[in-house]
Amino acid sequence: MSEELTFWEKLARIDRRVFYWILFIGLMVPFIRPLGLAITVSPSTRDLYEELRRVQPGDVCLINIAFGVSAWPECMPATAACTKLLIRQGAKLIIIGPYYDVDLSYEELKRRCAEDFAKLKYGEDYVYLGFYAGGEAVVAQLASDFRSVFPTDAYGTPLDELPMMKNINKATDIRLVLSSDTGDWCSYYIRQWRIPYGVPLAEIGIAMLGSEYMPHYRAGILFGMSVGVRGGAELEKLIGEPADATIRMDAINISHILVIIAVLLGNIGYFASRGKRR
């Protein structure tokens, strides 16, 4: 005859799909009933914001959209907030991306910053050069010769025919780089742009990269960092325009609470059943 299960053992045997349903429904609730909790700004995001505020009109900045459509919820808010800020500072923008769906991300970025882009003229204030591939080699080559990687912009116009690009061909012509990553691209820019040419660089990608690049930020290699959707919400607060990330932070709150409850229950159950086994 089987031994009667304790409460914790029963809990441990709950079908995992129950947890999945709880999580998915839990994530929806705050979109219907927002919590609206205050967001504090972390030092790395503030440093990023302060440096972007020092950009002068006419400075050329490079935005590397190194994420696919799949990472929009995480990366797009910070990218959009930084783009808005740079446009308002009067910067000229070069937008590129190493993911083959970068066209969609570029369109989405323009949609989110529609009011700001409406004031700009393509070719004079910003250019979209599109997709590039080749790992670290292509980043190194961009630093020394833009035109060998992008002979034309994404629409087939030669770079020399774009007024903004007339005198731009290497890393030293660029005021700063913002790399919004899901992978290693910021490392490539550190190794091939930041160190050899001294171009200021910031990471505004997914949250895990906040851990990976923290030593670089502490060593002064990165001038700032925005960590995932939380960083995006902080930037939205700093520029005074709550948007997608601010809304999403409520769902983050609920999901994180659920994760903590799961961890606590798992550990209580573990120690309770361990005591029984002994």
Added chain:
Amino acid sequence: MSEVLRREVVYLITAITTIIMFVEFFFIGTWSAAEELRTWAIIIANIALGLGAVRLLAEHVRNIQRRRAGVWPFSIWLIILFVVMFLSGLTGYAAKHDPSSNPVYNWLFKWPYTSLGQTLYAITGFYIFSAAYRAFRARNIDAALLLIAGCFVILTNATVGEVIWSGIPVIGRWFLDYGQVPGMRCFLIVAAFGMLAYGFRALLGRERGFYGEVAGE
């Protein structure tokens, strides 16, 4: 001779390319031969991008030929979609230098592709939640430290942590800004030494895995 062409010359090309790229650091921006070589590497990498797609397509064609149970009808669907996407993209590119100018390509790219990409990428959210319940346990000191740091960071990243207790973001912020630095820095340093060692082995022709060498080939 054939052995020399298949192996020795290949190792030599790797070594020469590695040395040129390494030494260029000391003549940065002035050595046009190194820049040219890098352009070659970029062109090769771009052409090679299609290799994965071709391989995957070949696999699905094989599924159809062999009528693999439960798979081949999906392989047919996959190839139909690929052909539609490729041809429509090609038409758009030929017409306006932009594949998205074709409405079929644009529709498939904008709606199903975006939704599926975001959905598949997000699916791990479910798994990390059940992992938090089943695997994230304080079995020993190591695991307890991991758990404590993890929980404080989780509650700090969520603004609700501050509502629960004002000390949470203070401790969590310490873990994020300082606590994790030595561990992550250690990975950076160790990985860098690993990369240097691996690079030198490749330079000397001792590391050959990436050539896809097969015994007896």
Added chain:
Amino acid sequence: MPYPTDPAGIAGLWVAWLLMLMIYSYPLYKENLAFRFAEHTYIGITLGVSLIVAMSNVIRIAIVPMLQGKYHYIIPIILGFMMYSLLVPRYRWVSRYPIAILVGAGFGLGMRGVLIPNITQQVISTITPPATGAGAVDWWNYIYIAIGTICAVMYFVLTWEHRGGLGYATRLGRWIIMIGLGAYFGNTVLFRMAMLSGRAQFFLQVLKIVPM
């Protein structure tokens, strides 16, 4: 994006929504035909997009410049197509030539690149004490990072057995690494939940429960 009003947009939105449900039928229910259908739909479209983008990029950076006078680009173009010999087992070795250039460029750039940011700068940052006038907290953080980094690196020194003094240092190093990984896990949770919340939001937006 705003809620579409054109028929193609509305159809696209609902197809996107249904495909999302098909994918989530796997974790929320079980492996099924709808999931497989959606999965293969994604791969089919992705293959088409990747080939088109790769092809147009090759035309832009190699074919057009070659036709405009850079005739020597024919060499990397041929080398690039030599990669496809990987598909023919008998001639696989031909692909080693382009691989040699790619690997050589990768290692050369990587090796020269990691020296300063990953080793020198990290060591300098670790041993540089806080500026004059720093408080006790700054000094604590400095000592923690300095000792922590040294011990954590020692954990990977496998030349000697981790016993005695070295044993204590490497044990401390392992704890430091665990703290780092814990923080990393915390950030991973943020990332995964941000992605999933995007989908939960989309679910509601399509049903017009929340604005798009």
